[in-house]
Amino acid sequence: MEKLTEQSSRYIALEKQSVGTLLQQINQEDRQVALAVQQALPHIEAFVEALVPRMENGGRLVYIGAGTSGRLGVLDASECPPTFGIPADQVMGILAGGDGAIRKAVEFAEDHVDQGWKDLKAIAINEQDTLLAIAASGSTPYTLGALQQANRHGLLTACVVCNADSPIAAEAKYPITVLTGPELITGSTRMKAGTAQKMVLNMISTTVMIRLGRVKGNKMVDMQLSNHKLKQRGIAILMEETGLDSQTAGCLIDRYGNVRRALEAI
Missing domain, CATH: 1.10.8 (Helicase, Ruva Protein; domain 3)
Structure with missing residues (x-):
C-alpha cells in the first residue's frame, strides 16, 4: 500500500527557513485540508445516517485509535457531555496505552493487535454500539485488530484514515478516507492528517447530536452550566x-x- 502520508515533504531545508516562511508554508498546506474533507462528505453522510438510529436506540459511539489519532478521539468524546448534556459514556474515546498515553506516549502500545479489543471489552462493548477507528496510516495494528473483532461481534464499524486502499478502510463497513497528502515534516501526521481527523470527528458528533435533538434552533440548550x-x-x-x-x-x-x-x- 502506498502511504501518501509518508511521502517526502515538498519542502526542503526547513531548519534554514525564517519563522515567517515556515508559518506561510504550514498555512499553505493547511488550506488543502478542508477541500480534502469535502471530497469525503458522501461517506461521512452515509455513516451518520446509519449511526443516528442506533444511538436513538441506546447504542454508544466509541472512538478507538493510537497516538494523535486516539487522542483526537478522546478529545471529541470528552467534549460531548458538557456541550450537549449527554451521559459521559454515550460517546467514548479509547486510546492505545490507556489514559496515561494522553499526556505521554506509551512505547509500542499501537503495535499490539489484540489489545484494542481487550480495551473495548473493558467497557462492555456490545453489538448495539458503533466503533469508529481512527488511524492516519490506515494500518495501525492496535486499531485494525479492534476493528476486525468488532465486525466479528456484530457492531457497526467505520473509520477515518488518510491513505487510500488501507487495511483499516477495507475492514470498516463505513470507511471515510481523507487524502491530505504528504506533510510539511515528512510523516508528521499530527499536522494535516490530524487536522482532517479533528474536522471529521467534529462533523460526525455535532451532526449526530443535532439529529438526536440536543440542539434547539442553533443553541446548545442541553449544555452543562458548569462555570x-x-x-x-x-x-x-x-x-x-x-x-x-x-x-x-x-x-x-x-x-x-x-x-x-x-x-x-x-
Missing part, C-alpha cells in the same frame, strides 16, 4: 428565546439548572 461563562450563555439563550429580562432568566436558570428545562417550564 460562570456558560451560565451567562444560558441566560442569554433564555432571554433571546423568550424575551425575558436578565434577572428573571437568571432566576429560572438557577431554579432549573438547565436551559431546556427552563424553556419547557415557561
Whole structure:
C-alpha cells in the first residue's frame, strides 16, 4: 500500500527557513485540508445516517485509535457531555496505552493487535454500539485488530484514515478516507492528517447530536452550566428565546439548572 502520508515533504531545508516562511508554508498546506474533507462528505453522510438510529436506540459511539489519532478521539468524546448534556459514556474515546498515553506516549502500545479489543471489552462493548477507528496510516495494528473483532461481534464499524486502499478502510463497513497528502515534516501526521481527523470527528458528533435533538434552533440548550461563562450563555439563550429580562432568566436558570428545562417550564 502506498502511504501518501509518508511521502517526502515538498519542502526542503526547513531548519534554514525564517519563522515567517515556515508559518506561510504550514498555512499553505493547511488550506488543502478542508477541500480534502469535502471530497469525503458522501461517506461521512452515509455513516451518520446509519449511526443516528442506533444511538436513538441506546447504542454508544466509541472512538478507538493510537497516538494523535486516539487522542483526537478522546478529545471529541470528552467534549460531548458538557456541550450537549449527554451521559459521559454515550460517546467514548479509547486510546492505545490507556489514559496515561494522553499526556505521554506509551512505547509500542499501537503495535499490539489484540489489545484494542481487550480495551473495548473493558467497557462492555456490545453489538448495539458503533466503533469508529481512527488511524492516519490506515494500518495501525492496535486499531485494525479492534476493528476486525468488532465486525466479528456484530457492531457497526467505520473509520477515518488518510491513505487510500488501507487495511483499516477495507475492514470498516463505513470507511471515510481523507487524502491530505504528504506533510510539511515528512510523516508528521499530527499536522494535516490530524487536522482532517479533528474536522471529521467534529462533523460526525455535532451532526449526530443535532439529529438526536440536543440542539434547539442553533443553541446548545442541553449544555452543562458548569462555570460562570456558560451560565451567562444560558441566560442569554433564555432571554433571546423568550424575551425575558436578565434577572428573571437568571432566576429560572438557577431554579432549573438547565436551559431546556427552563424553556419547557415557561
